[in-house]
Amino acid sequence: MPTQEEKAQDEMLVRDMKAGQMEAFDKIFELYQRKIYALAFNMTRNQMDAQDVTQEVLLTIYRKIDTFQGKSAFSSWVYRITLNATYMKLRNKKKEQYVSLDEGLPNFNHAGFQNEKVSDWSKSTDSLLFSNETKGVIEKAVELLPEKEKVVFMLRDVEGLSTEKVGEILDLTIPAVKSRLHRARLFLRKKLSSYFDEYQTRSSKK
Amino acid sequence: MICCKECIDLLCDYFEGTLDPATAASLEDHFKDCPPCVSFLETYRQTSDLCRKTLTPVEIPEPVQIKLREFVKNHIQSP
Numbered sequence: 001m002p003t004q005e006e007k008a009q010d011e012m013l014v015r016d017m018k019a020g021q022m023e024a025f026d027k028i029f030e031l032y033q034r035k036i037y038a039l040a041f042n043m044t045r046n047q048m049d050a051q052d053v054t055q056e057v058l059l060t061i062y063r064k065i066d067t068f069q070g071k072s073a074f075s076s077w078v079y080r081i082t083l084n085a086t087y088m089k090l091r092n093k094k095k096e097q098y099v100s101l102d103e104g105l106p107n108f109n110h111a112g113f114q115n116e117k118v119s120d121w122s123k124s125t126d127s128l129l130f131s132n133e134t135k136g137v138i139e140k141a142v143e144l145l146p147e148k149e150k151v152v153f154m155l156r157d158v159e160g161l162s163t164e165k166v167g168e169i170l171d172l173t174i175p176a177v178k179s180r181l182h183r184a185r186l187f188l189r190k191k192l193s194s195y196f197d198e199y200q201t202r203s204s205k206k
Numbered sequence: 207m208i209c210c211k212e213c214i215d216l217l218c219d220y221f222e223g224t225l226d227p228a229t230a231a232s233l234e235d236h237f238k239d240c241p242p243c244v245s246f247l248e249t250y251r252q253t254s255d256l257c258r259k260t261l262t263p264v265e266i267p268e269p270v271q272i273k274l275r276e277f278v279k280n281h282i283q284s285p
């Protein structure tokens with residue numbers, strides 16, 4: 001959640017901008033361009049697309065500021081505009097892909113207990129966790145997430161917004177945010193686990 | 207005792223700290239006796255951390271920053 005000061009600052013800037021003060025827009029540009037670009041880039045993984053989206057969002061903020069009524073935080077409004085512009089981009093080039101997110105769960109026996117070993121790679125060395133190969137695996141796995149899960153994961157876990165804030169931006173209930181987040185994490189965990197297991201096998205053969 | 211499947215269903219709430227104390231306690235009891243769930247919990251948590259650290263911070267590349275400033279100048283400040 002933005003702090004009270006940030007909220008107060010946003011409200012002041014919006015008021016000044018509605019009154020036609022260009023400096024207020026410049027300040028908003030400074031405060032928000034990285035947030036807009038980062039979200040667009042993480043959703044599209046494409047510099048050109050992220051640039052286009054950022055430009056569109058800046059233009060929309062400028063043109064539509066009068067329609068912003070302050071029912072939600074200004075930052076939520078900006079995130080929503082960013083996502084709408086991002087969805088348009090993705091829609092134009094979307095290859096159809098269906099991933100079943102049930103894949104994220106381990107095997108259970110009929111009583112609901114896990115019946116195989118779960119490897120714990122969480123304490124691997126930094127040189128493995130932060131290798132370029134791991135980075136590539138993460139980027140690919142995130143790209144496979146369906147849009148609904150991906151956006152929640154990006155806002156909550158990557159950008160670090162609170163669950164409540166994500167609900168406000170996406171107009172979702174808290175349980176709905178959590179269930180999408182959980183599905184995304186399970187799916188990504190599974191992908192990472194397969195990769196680290198395979199890595200272990202590979203390096204033990206050497 | 208709650209089963210592994212129930213444990214995993216509750217992980218998100220567990221980390222948000224929104225479980226009622228009794229449920230959280232039964233989850234922790236389960237973890238004491240179930241190494242697979244502990245591994246699952248650790249890797250579940252690490253998944254979020256690792257993805258965040260890998261995908262952030264996104265900085266705007268210099269050429270894009272220049273383009274954005276130009277765009278604002280041409281389309282917004284003096285349209």
Ligand SMILES: [Zn+2]
Binds near residue numbers: 210236240242243
């Ligand atoms: Zn268990």
